[in-house]
Amino acid sequence: MKTSIATVSISGELPEKLEAIAKAGFDGVEIFENDFLAFDGSPVDVGRMARDYGLEITLFQPFRDFECMPPSHRQRTFDRAERKFDVMQQLGTDLLLVCSNVSPVSLGGIDRAAADFHELGERAARRGLKVGYEALAWGRHINDHRDAWEVVRRADHPNIGLILDSFHTLSRKIDINSIRSIPKDKIFIVQLADAPLIDMDLLYWSRHFRNMPGEGDLPVTEFATAIAETGYDGYFSLEIFNDQFRGGSTRSIAADGHRSLIYLGDQVRRSPNVSGLTLPAMPDRAKVKGVGFVEFSADEKEAADLVAILHTLGFRKAAVHRTKKVSLFSQGDIRLLVNTDEKGFANASFAVHGTSAYAMALLVDDAKAALARAVTLDAEPFNQPVGLGEVEIPAIRGVGGGLIYLIDNKSELGRFSEIDFLPVEEGMEITPAHLLRIDHIAQTVAYDEMLTWLLFYTSIFDAHKTPMVDIIDPAGVVRSQVVENASGALRVTLNGAENRRTLAGHFIAEKFGSGIQHLAFETDDIFATAAALRKNGFRPLSISPNYYGDVEARFGLDPELTERLKADNILYDRDEHGEYFQLYSGTYGEGFFFEIVERRGYRGYGAPNAIFRIAALKKQMRPEGLPRT
Numbered sequence: 351m352k353t354s355i356a357t358v359s360i361s362g363e364l365p366e367k368l369e370a371i372a373k374a375g376f377d378g379v380e381i382f383e384n385d386f387l388a389f390d391g392s393p394v395d396v397g398r399m400a401r402d403y404g405l406e407i408t409l410f411q412p413f414r415d416f417e418c419m420p421p422s423h424r425q426r427t428f429d430r431a432e433r434k435f436d437v438m439q440q441l442g443t444d445l446l447l448v449c450s451n452v453s454p455v456s457l458g459g460i461d462r463a464a465a466d467f468h469e470l471g472e473r474a475a476r477r478g479l480k481v482g483y484e485a486l487a488w489g490r491h492i493n494d495h496r497d498a499w500e501v502v503r504r505a506d507h508p509n510i511g512l513i514l515d516s517f518h519t520l521s522r523k524i525d526i527n528s529i530r531s532i533p534k535d536k537i538f539i540v541q542l543a544d545a546p547l548i549d550m551d552l553l554y555w556s557r558h559f560r561n562m563p564g565e566g567d568l569p570v571t572e573f574a575t576a577i578a579e580t581g582y583d584g585y586f587s588l589e590i591f592n593d594q595f596r597g598g599s600t601r602s603i604a605a606d607g608h609r610s611l612i613y614l615g616d617q618v619r620r621s622p623n624v625s626g627l628t629l630p631a632m633p634d635r636a637k638v639k640g641v642g643f644v645e646f647s648a649d650e651k652e653a654a655d656l657v658a659i660l661h662t663l664g665f666r667k668a669a670v671h672r673t674k675k676v677s678l679f680s681q682g683d684i685r686l687l688v689n690t691d692e693k694g695f696a697n698a699s700f701a702v703h704g705t706s707a708y709a710m711a712l713l714v715d716d717a718k719a720a721l722a723r724a725v726t727l728d729a730e731p732f733n734q735p736v737g738l739g740e741v742e743i744p745a746i747r748g749v750g751g752g753l754i755y756l757i758d759n760k761s762e763l764g765r766f767s768e769i770d771f772l773p774v775e776e777g778m779e780i781t782p783a784h785l786l787r788i789d790h791i792a793q794t795v796a797y798d799e800m801l802t803w804l805l806f807y808t809s810i811f812d813a814h815k816t817p818m819v820d821i822i823d824p825a826g827v828v829r830s831q832v833v834e835n836a837s838g839a840l841r842v843t844l845n846g847a848e849n850r851r852t853l854a855g856h857f858i859a860e861k862f863g864s865g866i867q868h869l870a871f872e873t874d875d876i877f878a879t880a881a882a883l884r885k886n887g888f889r890p891l892s893i894s895p896n897y898y899g900d901v902e903a904r905f906g907l908d909p910e911l912t913e914r915l916k917a918d919n920i921l922y923d924r925d926e927h928g929e930y931f932q933l934y935s936g937t938y939g940e941g942f943f944f945e946i947v948e949r950r951g952y953r954g955y956g957a958p959n960a961i962f963r964i965a966a967l968k969k970q971m972r973p974e975g976l977p978r979t
């Protein structure tokens with residue numbers, strides 16, 4: 351599969367864009383006219399630059415308001431086209447994208463359009479060039495690819511073909527099956543973009559909210575599959591107009607784009623009717639069966655505070671690493687590692703971020719296969735030397751540069767704690783708190799990184815994303831979206847912070863980056879857990895008494911239950927599937943905290959309670975200097 355991206359999709363100046371596009375692994379680039387016009391170099395320079403980076407210029411675009419002009423404008427329109435042909439020959443590209451006319455003076459009429467394209471085809475042919483016609487969703491007369499195809503068909507010229515753009519077709523909910531009757535050699539190129547479902551004017555939606563395939567809600571994979579089923583084997587080219595991307599990191603947006611196309615290609619080639627889509631082989635998305643462990647990095651002093659909290663949560667030290675300063679704490683299926691070693695990545699991470707949960711391990715069917723898929727999808731593999739006889743666990747870099755280890759039970763990886771660790775018995779009295787497993791891992795990221803990580807998780811792992819919800823912090827909005835799998839074994843909540851005065855934004859600012867901000871453990875008896883925690887001297891986050899009056903009224907709770915919730919600072923929610931109970935710790939360090947949940951069938955994450963939880967956490971943190979809102 352040949353991959354391309356339009357220069358308009360990423361931020362920066364033309365040379366910077368070309369470099370990032372090449373580095374991300376694309377084969378080709380669409381030169382967007384404005385990027386070229388704003389650049390000082392000649393078209394020959396641009397062409398040379400692209401080729402020096404190994405990029406083919408897939409097309410030059412857009413050429414606007416061409417077809418069906420009235421006689422008074424027609425000659426000028428062809429003169430304009432000839433000028434663009436000059437530029438294209440100097441650039442070294444043979445395809446011009448003509449988008450459907452939006453001019454109020456254009457006359458319309460399929461045959462008039464076809465006649466204009468036939469003549470343009472003659473002119474293009476004289477120069478060895480081709481022209482592709484694209485229906486804009488808001489075109490004045492042509493706004494549907496089926497009509498654009500009819501124009502191309504009637505133009506009946508070998509140098510005139512069709513350009514399909516997923517946004518224009520899918521935003522108007524045009525039947526994808528209509529693509530199947532188009533001969534593959536008349537599809538000159540395919541542009542792809544996704545978008546979140548938002549009800550708004552098509553032009554505005556298209557120019558500001560497009561995103562990478564897989565990042566939005568449109569059936570882009572089905573669209574691309576229908577095209578591939580025609581036998582089309584040309585470029586799939588991203589054309590993303592997005593305000594956030596225009597202001598984002600050139601490199602990382604380009605990298606997301608490449609990942610999105612490889613992921614899309616991998617899905618498309620799984621259709622039994624698609625052949626000839628060449629892509630590197632890769633295993634299926636990895637099925638996550640559980641969280642193997644979460645690892646903290648700390649120095650001795652901060653580790654002592656952290657361990658004290660773990661004890662109050664009912665964790666016991668169960669083992670110590672044979673050669674490194676790493677302790678393993680466990681309860682139920684939960685394993686937490688505390689790493690105070692002075693060498694290695696954990697220590698480097700501590701030096702930058704302070705005490706943090708810098709790594710997690712996901713239990714998958716086949717860790718090697720999961721690693722192979724991740725790397726094919728441009729994830730960065732991680733390894734560091736291990737001691738003789740110790741297990742080398744495959745890993746990739748995740749959110750904030752932290753690690754995602756991949757373990758399985760089919761190899762010795764699943765037994766790493768028996769191989770690398772020695773069991774120990776902690777003598778102290780700790781009441782077990784009925785914590786069974788990790789329910790979810792909450793990662794805080796900058797808002798403009800959210801799409802990056804959603805795509806990262808959903809392309810590598812067999813998981814889906816849930817709709818975004820807004821969480822109100824007294825100092826701003828935090829956007830929250832969940833990546834989860836059907837079994838619930840993988841649940842990662844991503845919280846996107848827009849400013850540093852929110853609890854999430856403060857965490858990023860003070861920790862020098864994104865990362866895990868809280869861990870939620872699951873219990874099957876929240877009240878028994880609360881009683882055990884009390885015995886262990888755990889200090890729960892104190893919830894405003896006003897909350898309980900409201901929750902009782904909202905859900906019609908038995909006052910006795912309300913009293914129990916209030917006595918233990920437990921938050922309550924309910925959905926159509928059942929009830930949810932949440933209990934929080936206070937914050938530790940720059941805003942890290944623990945949560946304990948009980949799900950009685952409930953499938954959500956307690957979003958309605960987040961506002962109260964955040965307010966309480968901030969109140970508790972304020973003495974340590976979180977700015978007042």
Ligand SMILES: O=C(O)c1ccc(O)c(O)c1
Pocket residue numbers: 411412447449484486515541556557589
């Ligand atoms: O928004 C536009 O005008 C525009 C231009 C060219 C395209 O290929 C397109 O999809 C949209």
Ligand SMILES: [Mg+2]
Pocket residue numbers: 484515541589
């Ligand atoms: Mg387009």
